[in-house]
Amino acid sequence: MEYTKQPCLQSLGQHGYIQGVTLHEKATKKPFCHYFGGVRYAHPPPERWRMARKLSPSYSYGSKEQPGPGDGRTGICPQPRFLDAVSEESWTEDCFQCNIWIPIGDAPKNGWPVLFFIHGGFLQFGDPNAFSAAALLGDAQLDAIVILPAYRLNVFGFLYSSELEQDAAAVNENVGNHGFWDQRLALEWTRDHIHLFGGNASEITVAGYSAGAYSTFYQLTHDLTLPPDQSIIKRVCIWSNSPVAQPKLPTTAQTQFTELLTHLSIPLTLAPDEKLRRLRALPAQHLLQAAMSLPAHNQFRPTTDGTFIRSNLFASLDDGTLARRIRARDIRILCGECRDERNLYATWFPPREDSLPALRDRLLAEYPQPLVETLLKLYYPTGELPPGVENWRTDAFGRVYADMQVHKMQRGLVDALTAPMTAAAVQGRPPAVTATGGAVAGTTPPTSGSCHTDDSHGHGQEDDENLVYRYRIEYRLKCADKSIPPSWGVTHATDQYIWFWGNGERLEREEKSVVWTALVEPLKKFVHGDRGLQWGTKGHKQLRTLMPDGSVQIKEDVFWDEAMRVWKALREIGEPDSASVARL
Template identity: 65%
Template sequence: METSRHPYLKSLASRGYVQGVTLHSKATNEPLCHYFGGVRYALCPSGRWRRAQNLPQSYSYGTKDQPGRCDGNTGICPQPSFMDLSSTDGWTEDCFQSNVWVPLGEPPKDGWPVLFFIHGGFLQFGHPNAFSATALLGDAALNAIVVVPAYRLNVFGFLYSSELEQDASSTNETVGNHGFWDQRQALEWTRDNIDLFGGNASQITISGYSAGAYSAFYQLAYDLQVPDDQSIVKRVCIWSNSPAAQPKTPSSAQVQFDQLLAALKIPASLPWSEKLSRLRATPSDTLLSTAMGVELNQFRPTSDSTFIQSTLFQSFDTGAFARKLSARNVRIMLGECRDERNLYATWFPPQNNLPSLHERLLADYPRPVVDTLIKLYYPDGRLPADCDNWDTDAFGRIYADMQVHKMQRGLIHSIASGGASHLLSRYRVEYRLKCADKTIPPSWGVTHATDQYIWFWGNGELIDPEEKPIIRRALIDPFIKFVHGEADIQWGTTDHRDIRTLKPDGSVQIVKDAFWDDAIRVWKALREVGEPDHASAAKL
């Protein structure tokens, strides 16, 4: 959808003024929504791997005569390239801004509900500027404020070590998981400031796609820990991802940190402060390229016992997580695409043999989990008959199962077993919009990320007129009801094994989950492995 931009000055009361834009359709000149790009939610920290700083009470975006310029984009955390989904433009480690879309007109009495969306990218790449909520507000009539934050990624957002523990202790901060803390900070900024844009801070839906969905889950898990009066999350959308295993231990994170030091030729014998000083002095592009070249090159969360409790996955087994969810009455929409594996197969694929596949999976999951997976999937060590090769086909299937298909069903199983299945709305997408062809090869089918064009009503691209009623009826109308907090979203499912399915012909069917039993078999086998202990983690 092509748009024109018209300056729009907005007063944010004690926060001063911002200069945004009103977006109009170029075809009709009709106004669609207001947009504020690069709205700061936190101040840059004093150094790498420290917590960003809250905006002080006195912080002002600008004056009426010199308003803060919020008509562009957020900064982008330095990141590796992947297809056309990452960017080298606007790289900065000061990426603590959000893009905000606001409906036209006066807000309702209690304010508009809020959709807080976290972008994906394996936690290694991605940015808010690849998303557009313009048509979702202006054409699909979401009538909600959409907030999309930038946050630290890869080595900048998820490095952890004993040296960083000592550094954090010296400044009385938490250690590690900085990308998650950035997201939480943006979420708290939204709670505290969204009323200035006409939003309702008591009606926030947190959502995310892929690694953003993974993030949305961990934001929910953290939110369930805080006292009721500090809770923010009312509803959650987990689109094409799920927690797979208890995040790595501090000791396994240390192995990755030591690999990085060695690659940068920083002596391990140096004091912790000197190691960090040299790391912080390393140019961002050098740090990034070196980090992506070490053996454990996927920088992911750590069970730090603050943001992520070491007992989180045990709480799935005991039902404690489900009981907390039920007590807060947090509803969850979650699901998958039919052909997730075809895009997943392209992310750091292994060589065409089983040992290489095993090593590749160790970059994401603990060794006991990977060893168990290999035995489950390849008990005789041979390529399955339905797989063409190890490097794309077998890898894509097992990776998609871990990232989405099987582990999401495991999460559903744990929530249902804990008595909270009434909070779940499951979906499956088997239908592909034509506009997805611009970025994702049609031969990949309904693969990972193709449905972002559904959820974001084209995401800046035009949807064919005949496709609009299909996706509106199937997903968008119920999704809008969900964001607005309506009790009955007319989803149609009655059991946690029911899936609202958008079929290839555009029809909507409530289908019993045909993949349930095999998924739960894998989930239970991995849960029997338990959490990686320090000894096994150290062998990574």
């Protein structure tokens, strides 16, 4: 969609003023939203692999007479190219900014609710500038502030080693997982400053797609370790992703660090501070190229650091502790999948050859060896391709990768979060919260059109008892064809055009009615804290399904039993010194 822009001045209290823009739809002149882009949320660190800094009390964006620019874009962390990823000219290691989209009109008495969205990209690439919330606010009328932060990625955001531990200890700060700490700092900035934009800091929903959904899970689990008065997250959206296993331990991270030094011909006998000095002196392009060229461990991902990610995290998921904490904080979760996730996943560093050994090697780059060996026995017990799978390199890899990233592991997560409640119900104790929903129905969508809703399954329990809202998308918008081949079907990332109401592209009239009734109206209610989503599911083994013809049906999860077989087999392995998993 095309917009015209008018200047919009915004006061940020003691931090001065910024000047953003008010976006008007070019064809109708209708004001859609206010936009403030490239708004700094933190000071950059003094060196690579240090913690970013909260804005100082004296920091000023600009004066009223000379406001700081707020009509641009965030910085973009150096990253590998993928599909339409950005070019090197846009790179900067100072990527501590966010984009903010605000509804037109006066804020409600308590302020607008906030949707804090974390972009995806396997934690290796991506940026918030690829998303537009203008139509979501101006046309679909989400009536919420949308914030999208940039954060450090790949080797810049997730390098870990004993050398970095010593370096961080010398300045009394946390080490590793810098990308997650950046997200947290942006979230804290949102809590502390969103009232200046008319937002409600007590109504923050954290959402993410793919690697952003993976990040959302870890932001939630970190938030749950804090005292209630320091907690920020009210609700979460985990779209097309799920955690798999405890992230890698420092010992595995050290192996990756050593491989990087060796590849760069940096002697391992050097003192720790000299190793880091040489790494920090490298141009970003050189460092990234070396990191992505490592033969075995070229994906830099989170580490179990004991602070942001605790060593007992997955144990707490297994024994129900995490579920009880979520219920105690009254946190709701919206999660789900696309039908054909595998078709995009198959394109991310596929196996080098079309063989089972090559597939095994590729999976070892993502997951610990005991997990990979178990997976191969489950999927290919005879060592041959199963019926219907065309080849090892793309089809087999895409299927198992998508199962691990989304389909089977998300079902395992749902089971872990609902199992304590199910047990309580069996024993005759009413659970505090149940994973059920209300009747399927929709109020009038923004535009006319037809969308059949199948509520033949009847009414579930009241929405105010709901913990997990599950969905499945089998419907593809035409505007997705601009970036994702139609032959890939309803693959990973095609539904971003649904959640972001076209994400800058124009929806067709009949499509608006379909996606509004199916998902966007419930999302609006979810973000606003409305318990009456009328989701329609009856128990955690049902999914609200957007069908290929645009109808909404409540479907039994026919993949549940197979997912439990895989999930439980992997959980029985325990938590070895695991390689952390990829997230798109």
